[in-house]
Amino acid sequence: MENEKYIGYGVDELLEDQEFVIKVNNTRTNEEWDQFLQSNISAKENIIRARKIIQLFKTYEGKLSEDRKFNLWKNISIYNKTNSWKITLPHINPFLKIAASILIVIALGSTVYWGLNRNGETYEFSESTGMDQNSENPFLRLSNGSKINLTDKNSEIVVLKNQDAILVNKDSVIANTPVKGQDINPVALNEVSVPFGKKTTLILADGTKVWLNAGSRFAFPQSFIGKNREVFLEGEAYFEVTKNKNQPFIVSTNNIDVEVLGTKFNLSAYQTDNFCETVLLEGAVRVQDNGKLFNAKLELKPNQKATFYSDNKELVRSEAPDANMQISWINGWYQFSNQNLITVLDKLERYYNIRFVHDPTLESKAFPISGKLDLKGSINEVMAVLSKVAKINYQITDNEIIIKKQD
Amino acid sequence: MKDDQYIWEEFKNGEEYAISYIYNQNIDFLFFYGKRITKDEDFILDVIQDLFYELIRTKKNLGKTDNIRLYLLKSFRRKLIRELQRKQKQTGSNEEIEIQPDIVFSVEEDIISTEENSKRLEIIRQGMKELNQKQREVLYYKFTLGFDYVQISEIMQVTNDSARQLVSRAITSLKKYFAENNFILMLIFKKLVKK
Numbered sequence: 001m002e003n004e005k006y007i008g009y010g011v012d013e014l015l016e017d018q019e020f021v022i023k024v025n026n027t028r029t030n031e032e033w034d035q036f037l038q039s040n041i042s043a044k045e046n047i048i049r050a051r052k053i054i055q056l057f058k059t060y061e062g063k064l065s066e067d068r069k070f071n072l073w074k075n076i077s078i079y080n081k082t083n084s085w086k087i088t089l090p091h092i093n094p095f096l097k098i099a100a101s102i103l104i105v106i107a108l109g110s111t112v113y114w115g116l117n118r119n120g121e122t123y124e125f126s127e128s129t130g131m132d133q134n135s136e137n138p139f140l141r142l143s144n145g146s147k148i149n150l151t152d153k154n155s156e157i158v159v160l161k162n163q164d165a166i167l168v169n170k171d172s173v174i175a176n177t178p179v180k181g182q183d184i185n186p187v188a189l190n191e192v193s194v195p196f197g198k199k200t201t202l203i204l205a206d207g208t209k210v211w212l213n214a215g216s217r218f219a220f221p222q223s224f225i226g227k228n229r230e231v232f233l234e235g236e237a238y239f240e241v242t243k244n245k246n247q248p249f250i251v252s253t254n255n256i257d258v259e260v261l262g263t264k265f266n267l268s269a270y271q272t273d274n275f276c277e278t279v280l281l282e283g284a285v286r287v288q289d290n291g292k293l294f295n296a297k298l299e300l301k302p303n304q305k306a307t308f309y310s311d312n313k314e315l316v317r318s319e320a321p322d323a324n325m326q327i328s329w330i331n332g333w334y335q336f337s338n339q340n341l342i343t344v345l346d347k348l349e350r351y352y353n354i355r356f357v358h359d360p361t362l363e364s365k366a367f368p369i370s371g372k373l374d375l376k377g378s379i380n381e382v383m384a385v386l387s388k389v390a391k392i393n394y395q396i397t398d399n400e401i402i403i404k405k406q407d
Numbered sequence: 408m409k410d411d412q413y414i415w416e417e418f419k420n421g422e423e424y425a426i427s428y429i430y431n432q433n434i435d436f437l438f439f440y441g442k443r444i445t446k447d448e449d450f451i452l453d454v455i456q457d458l459f460y461e462l463i464r465t466k467k468n469l470g471k472t473d474n475i476r477l478y479l480l481k482s483f484r485r486k487l488i489r490e491l492q493r494k495q496k497q498t499g500s501n502e503e504i505e506i507q508p509d510i511v512f513s514v515e516e517d518i519i520s521t522e523e524n525s526k527r528l529e530i531i532r533q534g535m536k537e538l539n540q541k542q543r544e545v546l547y548y549k550f551t552l553g554f555d556y557v558q559i560s561e562i563m564q565v566t567n568d569s570a571r572q573l574v575s576r577a578i579t580s581l582k583k584y585f586a587e588n589n590f591i592l593m594l595i596f597k598k599l600v601k602k
Contacts, residue, residue, distance in 0.1 A: 015550075015578055022553040053581060056534070057550035064438045072452055073430055076459045080426050083463050332427075 006043040014043075014050035024054045070372065077331050125191060125217050125234070138200045138212075142166065143188035143222060150192075150200065157192065157202040159222060166190070166222075189219040194235070196353030199330075204231070207242040208249065211330045215270065215350040238266035238327050252290065256308050256315070259286040266327045270350070276308035281323045289315050328372070335372040341390050344369065345403070348386075352379045358403040412473045419466050430459065433479055440480065443547075444487055450494070454486050477554070481562050537584045542577035549574055 006014060014020050027033045037044055138150040140157060150157070150168060158167040194200045194212045202210040205223040212218055216235020229249040241249045241260045249260040253269035255276050263283020269276055278287050280300040287298045287306040298306045298317050305320040320326075328335040334351070336344055342363050345356045369390050373382050383394050383401065395402045418425035434455070441451035458479065462469070472478040535543065541563075548554045548562060560570040 011582070012575075012578065016574075018553060018555045021550055025551075025553055053578070053585075054550045056581075057546055059439075059443075059547075059551050063435050068452065069434055072434070072456055073427075075456055076426070076430060076463070079460055080423065080463050332423075 004040050004042055006040045006047060009043050009046060011046050011050045011053070014046055015053060020047075020050070021054055024051050025058075070374075074331070074333070081331065125219065125232075138192060138194040138198050140166070140168070141191045141193070143190050155198075155200045157200065159190075159203060159205045159220070189221050189232070191217060191219045193217050196350050204229075206244065206247075206249075209240040211238040211266075213237060213329055213350070214353070233267055233269055235270055236267070236329075238330050240264040255290065255310060256306075257288045257290045259288065266330075273346075274310050276310070277305055278307075279305040279320050279323050279326045281327070287315065289313065329375070332375050333372055334375050336370060338368040338370055341369060341392070344386070344390075348373075348379070348382065351375055352382075354379060355400045356403055357400050359405070362403065362405055411475045412471065415469075415472050415475055415478075418462075419469055421466070426459070426463065429475055429479075433476055436476065437479060437483055440483070441487060445491065450490070451487075454483070454490050457490075458483050458486055474558070477558055477562070484562060534581060534584045537580050538577050541573060542580075545570065545573040546577050 006017075006020065009017070023036065027036065037047065040047055138155055140148045140150060142148070148168060155168065160167055192200055192202065192212060194214060194216050196215045198214055200212045202212065202218070202220070204210065204220055206229060208229075210218065210220075213236035216233065216237060218235070218237060219232040221231075224247060227247070229244070229247050230252065231250070232252050234253065237251075239249075239251065239260075241264060251258045251260070251265075251267050253267070253276065254271070255269075256278070258265065258267060258278055260283075263280070263285060265278075265280060265283075265285055267278065278285065278300065280302055282302050285300050287300060287308075289297075289308060298315055300306055300317065303320050303323045304317060305323070306315060306317050308315045325335045329347075329351075334344075334347060340363065345358075348354070349356060371385075371389050373385060375382065379401075380396065383396065386392070387394050391406045393404045393406055414425050414428055418429060437455050437458075438448075438451060441454065442448070445451065461482070538546070545559060545563065548559045554562070556567050556570045556574075559574075560567045563570065565573070
């Protein structure tokens with residue numbers, strides 16, 4: 001038999017007892033309360049009186065509206081990002097402080113194989129960085145051949161310019177010197193591979209910052225030698241390019257090249273999409289079809305986009321007033337305005353590495369939706385929100401989510 | 408409690424998820440705490456933003472804590488008071504009034520507002536009026552949030568003894584008031600307990 005804890009306690013003593021106060025506040029059901037009274041039967045009268053006083057101070061706790069919660073969080077999150085970069089940068093690359101200009105480009109990839117000849121140059125990702133659907137974590141394959149697993153969900157890679165080394169997640173420095181006995185290959189690039197459901201950030205040798213989205217591969221040199229600063233992308237990335245007029249920055253995807261004329265940009269080129277989209281937020285870029293027979297060039301101004309359709313090889317320029325929505329993914333939000341439900345589902349498939357199964361008629365039945373999803377939550381949380389907005393029913397199974405339109 | 412300690416360290420180490428977790432776990436609480444002190448919601452949100460900015464800026468130098476909510480509440484209360492004072496100066500009042508959080512209890516939220524109930528409510532409200540601002544605040548920490556004296560003295564920046572004294576005086580005056588109105592109050596409490 002348990003001893004009565006509050007035997008002989010007066011009202012004042014009960015009120016003084018922190019444990020008692022917490023007990024009163026945390027008791028939710030009558031059954032639980034009756035049980036507590038039974039186990040302290042001799043102090044019952046005083047316990048009831050003390051509880052009444054405590055209950056006078058019970059307050060109604062509401063919830064702040066989701067909208068205001070989100071807006072405030074957006075500010076805090078951005079502040080947190082800029083602040084953590086500031087902490088990193090001065091120690092690693094003082095040059096970055098002048099990296100003022102920002103260019104954003106989004107280029108969605110096509111079905112053409114990555115290693116296609118482009119203007120005589122070729123880049124083929126090595127076998128080992130192949131998009132393995134099952135690979136758990138992002139990884140880095142250095143130009144000297146070594147392979148490093150990046151275990152964090154959001155890992156960070158910094159190229160240490162004059163040290164032939166790479167800093168991973170602020171704590172491990174990895175030497176990138178040629179293995180003894182092997183010839184130095186001056187054009188060998190480092191490659192990062194980010195599986196679905198993960199993200200990675202990089203700082204390149206020139207101080208350019210790169211956010212790599214889920215399901216992407218990216219190749220970059222240890223240092224930028226030569227006429228251009230050239231990097232290769234498959235998937236989606238947001239770039240903040242350090243200005244250097246004498247050495248243009250070029251991002252190549254399998255269909256288009258984006259030449260940066262001193263700005264920040266976000267580029268996304270997924271092979272599974274049948275179009276490439278380049279959206280510019282600030283500054284100027286030149287988008288170029290890199291197929292041999294076609295050589296269309298487009299210059300973009302802020303809030304414009306260039307779309308390349310791989311079916312008819314057409315490159316089209318149009319206005320993109322919601323350009324900055326396109327990069328909300330770097331903060332873990334996915335924001336969309338008047339989007340087709342299928343487009344939204346495609347993005348979620350990549351981000352969470354899941355598959356949606358739906359009736360082919362869903363696309364025509366679904367109306368355009370707008371909103372924002374917190375991608376830091378679980379897929380269950382995201383689906384709960386999305387199903388309300390898009391008026392769909394869903395069922396989560398082992399590795400698929402079945403979508404049905406609500407009647 | 409151990410979780411709080413862990414999350415706090417993760418935050419200090421710059422883990423992004425930690426700040427998001429801390430924000431989401433505490434934003435409603437901080438906002439409604441602010442609402443008990445001032446009605447100006449935009450003002451409250453500004454102060455909360457400022458609070459988080461400061462945390463982020465100074466994270467490398469922050470101390471340890473095993474109670475994040477308490478930690479946030481301490482600086483939030485300090486900031487609120489400071490900003491309220493600044494606001495008051497701007498609006499031109501010359502009097503140097505010491506601003507104290509005036510915790511307003513919303514008993515009415517818990518009771519269905521019928522004619523009959525509103526009479527009883529009036530008696531409870533009256534009982535609350537027997538308390539001064541400081542007493543209401545201290546009882547909020549003690550009874551609503553269930554803090555101990557060490558925590559209360561940290562928040563209110565008073566000594567442990569003063570915190571005890573504040574509480575005991577507040578309880579005495581409450582009890583006295585209730586004894587005088589015992590009969591009517593018994594009825595109310597029955598209603599409250601039933602809910």
